[in-house]
Amino acid sequence: MTRFNLILLIALVGCALSVVTSQHKARKLFMELQTAQDGERKLDQEWRELQIESQTVGTGKRIEQKAQRDLGMMQPDPKKTVILVVDSNAPTPALSAKP
Secondary structure (H helix, E strand, C coil): CHHHHHHHHHHHHHHHHHHHHHHHHHHHHHHHHHHHHHHHHHHHHHHHHHHHHHHHHCCHHHHHHHHHHHHCCCCCCHHHCCCCCCCCCCCCCCCCCCC
16 A cells, blocks of 8 residues: 555656646746847837938938038929920831941
C-alpha cells in the first residue's frame, strides 16, 4: 500500500509541475501578445499621422507656397500664357536621323 501511495504522490507532483509550467508558458505568451498588440497600435497611430501629413504636404496651395518661398517661382502672367491643343488622333511626325 505504501508503494502505491508513493506512486500516486509522484504522479500528483508531476501533474502539479506540469500545470505550473503550462501556466507560466501561457502567461509568457500572453505578455508577448500584449507587447505585439502595443506595437501594432503604435504603428497604426503612426500610419494615421503619416497619412494626415501626406495630405497636408501634398495640397496644391502648400506646394505653391513652397515654390514661391524656397525656389522663388511665381505664377506666370495669364497674358503671356500660350495654350496648345494637341489632337491625340493626329499622326505624329516621324523623327528622322540626321547624318
